[in-house]
Amino acid sequence: GAVVSQHPSWVICKSGTSVKIECRSLDFQATTMFWYRQFPKQSLMLMATSNEGSKATYEQGVEKDKFLINHASLTLSTLTVTSAHPEDSSFYICSARSPGGAGGDTQYFGPGTRLTVL
Amino acid sequence: QQQVKQSPQSLIVQKGGISIKNCAYENTAFDYFPWYQQFPGKGPALLIAIRPDVSEKKEGRFTISFNKSAKQFSLHIMDSQPGDSATYFCAASKGSGYSTLTFGKGTMLLVSP
Numbered sequence: 731g732a733v734v735s736q737h738p739s740w741v742i743c744k745s746g747t748s749v750k751i752e753c754r755s756l757d758f759q760a761t762t763m764f765w766y767r768q769f770p771k772q773s774l775m776l777m778a779t780s781n782e783g784s785k786a787t788y789e790q791g792v793e794k795d796k797f798l799i800n801h802a803s804l805t806l807s808t809l810t811v812t813s814a815h816p817e818d819s820s821f822y823i824c825s826a827r828s829p830g831g832a833g834g835d836t837q838y839f840g841p842g843t844r845l846t847v848l
Numbered sequence: 849q850q851q852v853k854q855s856p857q858s859l860i861v862q863k864g865g866i867s868i869k870n871c872a873y874e875n876t877a878f879d880y881f882p883w884y885q886q887f888p889g890k891g892p893a894l895l896i897a898i899r900p901d902v903s904e905k906k907e908g909r910f911t912i913s914f915n916k917s918a919k920q921f922s923l924h925i926m927d928s929q930p931g932d933s934a935t936y937f938c939a940a941s942k943g944s945g946y947s948t949l950t951f952g953k954g955t956m957l958l959v960s961p
Contacts, residue, residue: 734891736891764948764949771956772953772954773937773951773952773953773954774892774937774951776948776949779948821889823891823892825891836882836894836897837882837894837949838894839884839891839892839893839894840891841890841891842889842890842891844889
């Protein structure tokens with residue numbers, strides 16, 4: 731099956747600093763990637779949809795200036811949490827749509843990045 | 849407004865038993881219904897998915913049943929094993945291309961030895 735990686739797997743940072751999370755599709759090209767955040771024992775909440783070569787589309791309530799998304803290539807999307815605060819501590823998960831997936835809607839998820847802001 | 853409602857919130861079954869998780873959706877435009885399995889600290893993994901043109905799909909011990917008129921779909925796990933203990937999320941999306949997934953709130957499954 732399609733493989734999506736994330737780096738780093740976990741990060742601890744001080745309040746006010748910025749953190750960059752990378753999401754890579756390893757064995758396929760993904761024109762569309764998605765970023766989610768998940769709080770403990772809760773479901774995945776879509777933050778934004780990232781399309782290669784264009785600006786990301788953010789969900790309502792997600793600050794685009796705080797969560798910067800770049801999708802510079804067909805295999806890499808990055809999420810930068812700027813001026814992180816403790817309330818940004820969460821599990822961030824990316825997914826990539828595989829064009830060869832079932833009906834074109836198959837999303838493959840990365841392993842997630844645990845962000846802790848002190 | 850929650851577009852995909854999932855139940856139960858948690859479930860305990862004995863090893864070898866059958867576990868059933870249910871989801872109900874509201875948007876009749878949804879036409880793709882996957883189930884994901886997530887272990888603690890890991891990303892979700894696609895288990896099985898179905899489209900509305902079939903009422904049932906089976907892959908190994910996993911079966912999706914789909915009821916279009918009732919706008920419901922369910923995941924059955926046969927011969928449940930302790931390694932199946934995880935959180936299961938149903939989801940739905942509409943159309944192909946750039947559609948996004950709407951997730952249910954998840955069912956935490958515990959399979960007792």
